[in-house]
Amino acid sequence: MAALLPRVKSKMFIFAHRKVRGLLDGEYGSVFKGSSLDFDDLRAYVPGDDVRAIDWKATARHGSPLIRRYVAVRKQNVLLVTDTGRNMAAAARGGETKKDLAVLALGVIGLLAQKHGDPVGLVSGDATGSRHLPAQSGEAHLERLLRDVDGASLSAPPSRLQGQLEYIASTFGRRMLLFVVADEVMADAGLEKILRRLRAQHEILWLTIRDAELANAEMGAVGADTFSVDDFSPLLRRLAGSPAVARSYAEAMQRRDGERSAMLRRVGISEGELGSSADVMPALFSLLERHRRGG
Template structure:
């Protein structure tokens, strides 16, 4: 039984996403993620200017009038949302937790997919694969996906991206679009990421909170590691410590960017204190430009 609070959040997200998944971004999605090929649609009479290579000579011979074959794009794409709900995702210093932001972004991508008659699946993971919903079409299924992300209570707190990628590589038999939504607070997943990226269209959606790279000078503060539960007393007034945190964050950003480039994985970089629609639209525009 879902709590009233979760249902309220689902309705709020549904309303918000229905407004922003407009024709512009929906059209961008369609042009960026092409179907597997084309399939026969219909025959119609030849119109001057049509490609003569499309003439259906059998129908033309029977009718005495030139007809052409028309083909439509065969979409039938599968979009797999791979969502990190580890302990570090349950952090947010601005308006929402990273896990709530993950639900909104997943909802937007899912609604774009079903608008284009594509199937949507879900994998929730922590340091293990927690919940899997095979890909299906339809609005009801997408709403279930959103409810699962918002309401799921994971058993694990750590992060093992490698396990999640191994799982989707095993269950997805055909080339699919995989959105990996995480803060990427993990290591040792590059080898399997490269393998998945060669078989599928893998897109990394990285969620970042500003306080993870900039410590405010608040004096002695007790922090809890969301993944281990360990409490640590930190002197945030230390300029040296704040510089170290900032330097480590910058180094991690650079290392991740290089890792994604090496494995030809596109990155959508989302910060919790900024609108998430902008980096998503930027991703679509860059993809469109690259495909020309």
């Protein structure tokens, strides 16, 4: 079986030149704002920076706004969180499987964490339960985590990401950075409640992998209908080709997306989204930047 980490590294080089990779590394380094911080350096203020970070004395000497940057004097544990139920074996918007995109996104964050000396662990699972691989360092360990995620298949039990989040809330007491890669989950009171509980203790970043479009039922073999991996119900081509059905479907998905985004905003969690492997690097950069700026 081919190793997964080299694939992640190759994608990083294909879809981001050196400057962008450096910026991504810098954004990662600024995410965790613990109570134990050391002054690092000054840099020019850019619109969107927290005005509370402006060093007014240095600004007066320099003649233009400068902000103070800090680094954490302690390392953080990074916990990768993802669903490995059968929903993640479905096709994403770009046609690749969701689990393949999850492996890439989690792999990039894992590599950034290890570059900063941060141990990385994983919580994954499905509707039947959760698995925890404790945080460690080293590429061999990260490869093991990615292999667990790559195990998602159509024969797996149904997905239930809320179960993994509940497991984290009941198991971990130490403050961590949670990086969640999720299907297009639906907002509800129970999910919002557990997210509020987790957000009170942890930093949380949320990346949503977008579903394939209904019209992409045409990706199936000639004469074959696709199906929902949630309950294996058929998605008939003649329905996918109906303008009325397509319009109703699009409206329902828009409502679902809006409700999920609103829920995450209410609890103070930054969300990004991607639909293909080409989206991974820009989506992660935007997500880290949005989190650093507080929204």
